[in-house]
Amino acid sequence: MSSIPIRRRPPRPVAASLTAAAATVLALGTPTATGTASAASLPCDIYASGGTPCVAAHSTTRALYASYNGSLYQVRRSSDNTTRDIGVLSAGGVADAAAQDSFCAGTSCVITIIYDQSGRGNNLTQAPGGGAAGGPDNLANATAAPTTVGGHKAYGVYVAAGTGYRNDRTNGIATGDQAEGEYAIFDGTHYNGGCCFDYGNAETSNNDTGNGHMEAIYFGNIKVWGYGTGNGPWIMADLENGLFSGVNQHYNANDPTINYRYTTAVVKGEPNHWAIRGGNAQSGSLSTFYNGARPNVAGYNPMHKEGAIILGIGGDNSKGSAGTFYEGVMTSGYPTDATEDAVQASITAAGYGSGGGGGGGSFPSGYHQLIAGNDGLCLDVYGNTSSAGAAIDQWSCNGQSNQQFQFVPGSNGFGELQAQNSGQVIAVANGSTAQGSPDIVQQARNGAASSMWKPVAQSDGSWSLQNQNSGLCLDVYGAGSNQGQQLDQWPCKNAAGSNQDFTPN
Template sequence: MTRLRTIFLSIAAVLAGLFVAVTPAQAATSQPCDIYGSAGTPCVGAHSTIRALYAAYNGPLYQVKRADGALLNIGLLSPGGIANAAAQDSFCLNSTCIINEIFDQSPRHNDLTIEGAGGAGNADVGSPANALPVSVGGHTAYGVEISSGMGYRDNSTSGVAVNGQPEGMYMVASATHVNGGCCFDYGNAETNNQDTGNGHMDAVYLGLRCEFGGCNSSGGPWVAADLENGLYQSNTGTQASDPGPGIIPFVTAMLNNNGQNHFALKRANAQTGGLTTTYSGSEPTVKTGYSPMHQEGAIVLGTGGDNSNADVGSFFEGVMTAGVPTDAADNAVQANIVAAGYGGSNGVPGGTLTPGSSISLRATTACCTTRYIRHSGGDAITSVISSSSSDLDRNDATWIIRPGLANSSCVSFESKNYPGDYLRHSNYQLHRQPFDGSSLMAQDATFCPATGNTGQYTSFQSYNYPGYYIRHYNATVYIAHNGGSNPWDTTSLWADDTTWQVSSPWA
């Protein structure tokens, strides 16, 4: 696809309160692709919707497509800096947008477009552009949230390793949004969207899939190498001693492969600390065809090589290199990622319903005024939360106000510690789930605030179920109708149970 490199106009008017006030972003002095290039392994792919991966880069990061078909390239706040998320917010206001294309910042121009049909999956759809707001360096930016049936690809690349050539790659992803489907990958894949045999892929994976057994039962997700027809944590497939990075919001996942007889896997917390090498040794030995490798040189994001697209995942940045990077270069890149300052969704402490504000929701029923809405195991419940509560409990009880996913005059509640996950109702009960871009979920996750049903504080009416309000009942949270047919619709204490105090956030 021809790249449209446009000059972006400054957007002066955005949703009030949506962004934290920060000083203008400054150009970086050295970014991941500068580091790799100086070490003799230049980037041949550099993809991010979050930030520049070269200090001098000042082009577009990605393109959004609005529901009416209009397109906009999203650039940077400054050269080498952070994405201009305000431009996206203005363009997509009162509409929906998808990420239509992710531009390659390297001179190779290996841009990723929405993936077509393959041997294991129908043509994909684009990720919703506003599904994954995060902060980096104090600025809001949007990641790529992959749900089943989403993915990106470039089958006609330049400079990417083929036929046993050496290469390296990393991605920054999230361990809070994973499953066991195949396969949340970033890296080298087949050029025809088909499974063409062992060794025809060389991509880094993050998820819960354990194809060879023996994985640490208390661990996961795991970083693995998708080398086609196998997710390898080692030459035997499994790496039983590695518990994985843990359920943390930002993970650095690295794969290096000399294409002949050796590959290595590394992982790290993308917010702090250094790399851990989980495997360094021979190519797989439990099956044949991997030594040497047979890479074809396509680049895939979010699916397997044959468009196996049952996976979920969150992608923030990733690069591919010509040649295997040195350990010193990998370590320097990890330090750069940490220094970038990845954080959870920006929330302006203040306890208001202004978009961007972080809040907690306190019950007002006389029995329960120390209880707050929090998520637990994916379900919305009420729990007693206080200053002595654990960090986890206080984070679980904190939400970020977002413009309503189905109607921007209403609100949606994004989890503070699970970026991209929202409160939504399903079969009347409220759950915390990742936004999948569907119209149904957008509506289920949109609530319209009004004066509390008791005459004070606030009540939240379901956008797509008028007359149903967020209610706590036996410590579980539902949408409830006064006098309806469900047990939680009882008229007893209905007004009290559907009235909430919007308070300062616990986290």
């Protein structure tokens, strides 16, 4: 039996031609043990072969050229404000996540620069304020979006509301009515209805300068402007003063809800013609959701693109959005569908989420105690009650049914953690996305995203548990070691042996 939950809030520890392009894909193999692709031709190699070369290439997870051997991004740690560039394991390979883990051990880190691999210097850094919201914007927690690529650990860019990156002084990015292509890989399960989770072409002044002054990929489920089928999220285009799912700012029945765990999103445009495409970044081909004329509203034909690059925000620094970015590029010229199909084949060959710590896995079946890594106590339904709303705390492991939980799989790697004593599931109260509040409870199963968790395997046999609704991880509040200490949700640290890691027993 547990005592009354302790509600103290201790300080949180610092813790090609087209033929050639297609041929390159046939040569692709899965990543090797050193993180390179065999006979590799990576996305920007394929775009170049198709006559539409990359003029910006950003990724925190891997190289986007087979020959790239430079830095992917930079992190800064809070303990002493020093920075470190994170590169690849080898040319054309995946990120050296171990270098980040070592540098950030015992403290927290943010992503300060996302380097441009194209050689044009179109790096992304902290976004300044703009017409919609002040700044500078927040920087992404460097460990909040763990993933794997070909079995190797890596980190994406986790964008919470208020987070944003930008470059207003670019080189080679399309302006005016010039043609361009863009793709990005997003976490299809992390989104909201805020404005605007974008990647692509925007204003250089950080202000809304009128219709047609942007051309960026948008991902989310806002319905203020255009939208597609279902409840979203949808891939749309932010063309400024409107998110477009088709020819106008209205419903497009051909733009589906698309929420693959790893989602490929494509927007491309040329004079009086543009398209939206998308697919599963882990398997299969791209589908076309719109392919036609520019909107028949003043300002969009011709376009007035300005050539800045944004990530996670709108062109005027609107920053109420959420999402996760893994990689993306911008091209010079309008890529053909065949070139993009070859790029998609290269992406699926990379193996996002395929094995290794940080990519999910097979959580043990049946009921288990879940032992917290920081103190050896067990997750516990307070009072051994079956009442909805009862707190989830930690208590000395005793094997009782209120300490026994089973993982009930859902979709995209998420599932529910069901308590044996009550049949209810662990959830974040009221669907909150706030970090730090001790508001983890049990509630009746209803499939809500706030009660869906993704088990992420750690190298020591423990698991972290990431909430689908918030993207945050289940966490012993303040790393407290007291019996009765409640659970909260906090940005994922992905460090085995911590207060976010739980071992089934």
